[in-house]
Amino acid sequence: MKAALIAAAVLAVWGAIEGFQIESESNAGDPYLVNVQPARLAGVMEAVPRTAVVGYVSDLQGSSAAAQAMFNSARYALAPRLLVEGTDRDWVLGNFAKPADYAAMAPERRLRVVQDFGNGVVLFGRAK
């Protein structure tokens, strides 16, 4: 019995050491850049009331992992504001991966640029 218990203890500690090594080597730091979103979207958070439902427009479309990561990480950072797909809102977040002429693209979506915060973050409002 004693030998069996020693074997069990040794196996368990061995497993824990292996687990420690694997976890230490495999941890990729913030692959979806969720941590940087609060700083990146700080201007929008100041400008938009916490109670708002905010529309969303981006140059990354569809269900690709990059587009989903960008949308969901922005949604998490902006909560309790509710970020929803589409531009039919009083406030619309522009979240872009590449620089573009935001003022030119706004009218075709019946939007106007409220403020360009840089780094691909633009706050649009509904065009009057």
Add this chain to the structure above:
Amino acid sequence: MIAAASCLILAIALGCAAMSRPLGCLIGPQPRWAVIVLMIGAGAIFGIGATSILFFAADLLAPGFRWMELVVEITVLAWLIYASVQRRRKMERPDPEPIATPAESNLESKLPSRPKSANPKSPNLKSQARGPLNLMMAGALLVALTLATGAMSKAWDLNPQGNWDAWSIWNLRAKFLAAPSMGPNDAGSNTASPATAARAWSPLLTGTHPEYPLLLSGAVARCWAFSTSGSPMPDAVPISIGYLFFLSLIAVVTGGIAIARGSLAGLVAGLTLASTGALLHEVPSQYADVPLAAYLACSVVFLLIDRSIWRPIWAGVFAGFAAWTKDEGALFCVVLVILLAAVSVRGRSAWNHSRRPDLLRVILGMLPGTLTFGLFKAFLAPHGTAQFSAGTLSRFANGGRWEVVLAGVGSQIVSLGAGWLHPVFIVAAFAIGAGFRTDSRRDPYFPAFLCTALAAAMLGAYCVAMVTSPDDAAWQTGTAAGRLMVQWWPLAVIAMMVWLRPAEELAIVEPSAKNKRP
């Protein structure tokens, strides 16, 4: 941060105080450390779950009066402490012979091996002879937990917001629940705007499962709500809650098995879980799978150590909390009720022990969690799952889907360990030393059959759920099977341990065997 920690400590204190009544009476007949470890583990997850439900219900029923919820919690804690002190005083007084109620005495007489502190051959006395081995195993468990915590701390540093589902589902919804409540005209949007909390289950939350239950999100939200008046909400809260659930899972399984099958078996069970790589990997993810695993294991443990009329109720309470943690918890409730009902029907002839009272008590205990779950699904988030959509039967009958799912599940079970060392080897090493149980008259098989049937039924139910899911079977298995196995593995460990002979029995058998030698 201090306010968040205080909220968490209040929840744990509340749970531990509530556990002192059903478990406190085991101190004496059972190893003191095991009872205390179980009390703290079960108490922590009970407290976190109960306060999460209270927070959710209070916000729905009385928005804007959150302080009322804290008042209720503190009042209940004070009452539990007062009742505990009174009970201790009463026990210290010399008491006349207790008169058992007919129902209680009937059940007690049927239950096997009620712990008797006066029995010189009781396991707790035997275990004292195995002190050094207990210490060695406890030391190994501490080393394994320290290593696990070290590995997790690196993940917490690098990725404090957890993995994808943490920030896109669980903690996102916690942020909505934690935000100060607003009136219906307060939201400033161009849609009908209910209170901010309702955003946690809004159909506008596309792609993030707003129909999922809210125990974990509610627990995180409760600490955030009482600790911050706005953003940023500290990442330390979901990290701490996830880690607490992990520690509680280890504590519940270690303490519960130690009470049911002896100290050494309990420590081996704890060691097995603490060195399960897949489980350790899930903790920093901040998903609901580890909390769910803790509730499932706790429910089974309370069925296993059943010695009073109250503990089946507690088993039901934890099963109900599992339902309010994840949909798989509701599946567990269904499986548990079906199994207990089947046993109840077969009754005395099959097990020599009627479990009908247990079934009713378990169902009664499930009510807080399952009612919250049911009302939420029925009235707040009816835009539910497509699990039972058209084509369920054809998917169920599709052999190709079964092949993919069974291969995926098998692969996840094989890769539960870290590296090539599978944690089942730890149980196997102990089994070689202890051997399998043989005497069903002194040590009835019923609890072992129940645990095994539960673990097997849950594994089968998970496979059926993945096969009938409307999603692609390979994608479904690839994304879900690993986490489902993390929920299931503690049940499997409990089921394996209950078939083994308590190591402490060898202390009695070995000397007598020696005496027979010429």
